[in-house]
Amino acid sequence: MATTPSSITGRSLVAGTGEGLLLYAEVGLSFWGGVDSSSGEVIDRHHPLSGERLAGRVLAIPSGRGSCTGSSVLMELISNGHAPAALVLAEPDEILTLGVLVAQIIFQRSLPVLYIGREAFAALRGTAFVRVEGASLRTFDQPPSDGWQATDELPEPPTDDHSITLGDLDRALLDGQHGKAAQVAMQVVLRMAQLQGATALVDVTQAHIDGCIYTGPASLRFAQQLVHWGAAVRVPTTLNAISVDQRRWRQLGIDPELGEPASALGDAYMAMGATQSFTCAPYLLDSAPKAGEQIVWAESNAVVYANSVLGARTLKYPDYLDIFIALTGRAPLIGCHLDAQRKARLRVELPALGALDDAFYPLLGHHIGALAGSRIPLVVGLERARPSLDDLKAFGAAFATTSAAPMFHIAGITPEALDPTQVVEPGEALPLERIGLDELLASWRELNSAGNRPVDLVALGNPHFSLSEFARLAQLCQGRQKHPEVALAITCGRTVLEQARQAGYLAPLEAFGATLITDTCWCMLGAPVIAPGVRSLMTNSGKYAHYGPGLAGRPVHFASLAECVEAACSGTASGRLPTWLAPAPPEENPLDV
Incomplete structure (x- = not known):
């Protein structure tokens, strides 16, 4: 018999009723790349809910994160009957809310979305069963036996809000x-x-x-x-x-x-x-x-x-x-x-760094995105590193994978943070996170999920390759050929592909044995590009290293572009740590000689 329920009042983002066993996580979830749109299974292998199915459960997460396509996946789940019974959030989320609203318009199907704030959200931990009715949430130790059922009727559309100025x-x-x-x-x-x-x-x-x-x-x-x-x-x-x-x-x-x-x-x-x-x-x-x-x-x-x-x-x-x-x-x-909403809400300080390669920036973006959550960070410590536009592209893609924030600032680098004081509210002391090399090493190991498996496929171009990335790859592949049992494929846009062709970058890549794919990207690619016999993939993308295990169903090696080319030639990942991440050898003690 259920105990007396406790009640929480929040803000209804989408009205409705629903109840079910609670599926709770303290980590945001990207529905695109994180949830199978045909079954409702959580496929983000880095997420604490990995392997769980959403259908009929009340899903409680702080917010969405990652891809904007999460709204499409949620709409798909509502359409095919594999959606949660209700969605409970610690903070408002436009991506998930919009997916429900579009399902109402096109399919006349819906589910309640309730925002309750961080404190009330944390109190849900350990709850067994939840019932959502409009702006109200009740918790139970076990399913109640009062015969209540969710209604199939859609909520009434909101009345016109004349507080918005219309032209x-x-x-x-x-x-x-x-x-x-x-x-x-x-x-x-x-x-x-x-x-x-x-x-x-x-x-x-x-x-x-x-x-x-x-x-x-x-x-x-x-x-x-x-x-x-x-x-x-x-x-x-x-x-x-x-x-x-x-x-x-x-x-x-x-x-x-x-x-x-x-x-x-x-x-x-x-x-x-x-x-x-x-x-x-x-x-x-x-x-x-x-x-x-x-x-x-x-x-x-x-x-x-x-x-x-x-x-x-x-x-x-x-x-x-x-x-x-x-x-x-x-x-x-x-x-x-x-202007006011573009200010930094978190300061991130980096450790002293040696010479960096291109694997540093996607790794750092992935790590800082997880620290930032929905807060816009100000990253301090790269002033002398002078990252390229390709480095910022790789950083941003990985950051967007693990964060819900719409932007970042890098002191002395990104345009609004050339003077870092301009992205901080006057007199405001930002929360501070200091990153150590040991933490970056833990993130490196997280992205390298393939262990010592051989490399069967090298996946490049997530996001799509730039012209300068083509130039660098052509230089690395010049005069070489890949291993006959390893595939290397690059995704890019049509415009950049033609620019690379005109610049002469494609000839050495085609001689190397690379496959060029336009229009689509690795987050959408499966068989036969990823052949059934592929045991593991390798990439220089922090974004794909995160999503790949769930989307492709294979573990991933993550490393620099140069290491990816070496693996394409040998069929194995070296497993070497980059010099900026490898611990320095201990100094020799003369007394031990």
Whole structure:
């Protein structure tokens, strides 16, 4: 018999009712790369809930993290019946909330999302059973026997919030004067603005769409519904990497059950007026935004790079909110669109460092992302290292994998932190984290999950390769050939591929035996590119070293680009620690000689 329940009152982000056994974790979860969209299994092998299934459970996590595609995965789970019964958060999360809202619109299915704050969230630890009703949560030691059941009725839509200032265009969009798709888009933009506490909207100059990744039938149905409603983007819009190489998926041996709908999804977004860019690194295109430009970008690494390195202004927009804003040209004026919300909330100090290689930056980004959580960090100690744009790209991608924050600052390096005092509120003492080499070594071992397994596949280009990365790889491969039993594949955007061809970088790579894949990225690649006989992979990407074990189902070796090339030639990972991470040999004691 259940004990008397305790009650918690929070803020309902999506109304509704649901109950179930509690699935609790103190670590945020990226639904993309962390949850299987067809089964609801947690596949992030670094997460404490790894192997658990979400269906019918009340999932309690501090927030989401990582990829913007989490909204698409949650929508897919709601559509196919493998979603949690309810979602309880320690802090609001736009990515997960948006996935539920879109499921309401397209599939007329939903689940309650409740934000309760950190203190109440911590009190849930050890709870067995939870019931969510609107803004109320009750806990039980065991399932109650009162016969209560969740209702199948959808919650009533929120009433119009007139606290948000609307212009003539906003009202015209909302009234349906620009068509059904634009009307629905404006309704969702305003709903998210209300949830975020925005009081105004802002014009955006461009968009980058992440929702073109195929997560299952629901993602295609969503895009095709918008096309049916007459959707047309109002601002220049690029597309993220899709789930297949659209020009070559048949040649690569991709199963038509994936290739056809994934390609059709890309076509649907192009029918709305988006550019056929198909890259997860839109900052490498000539259309990259300038400092101070208000934009709407999704894809977590792109968001972090745009804010941190380019100085443009965007939130970490969820899949589907990105296209809704592209259809209206209007975004909530909140978060990193505002000066005050771009300030650092955490100071991270690095230890003394020796000569660094390119493996340092993705490792550091992965480590700091986990420390930062949703806080924007100020990293101190790289002033003399002078990281390149490729280093910042690798840092940001790994940071975005483990953090929910939309940007970072590096003292003396990133544009807003050239003077570090400018990214700290006057008089504010930031919380401080000092990182030791022993902590970085622990993160290195975490990313190196493959042990002493042989290397069967080297995976490069997560995020997509830049022209300078092609130049470096061509230099490393010049005059050499890979081991016949090892595959090496590089993912990149079409634009950069043609630039590399014209620069003469592809000839030595093709002679080496590399495979070049455009349009898609390693987070979407499976068989046959990752052949059934592959026992382990190797990468220089901190992002893919994190996601790979769950997405590819294989352990991963992580190291520098040069070490990846050596492994492609030998079939083995050296296992050597980089010099900046290896402990210094003890000084010889003359008395011992």
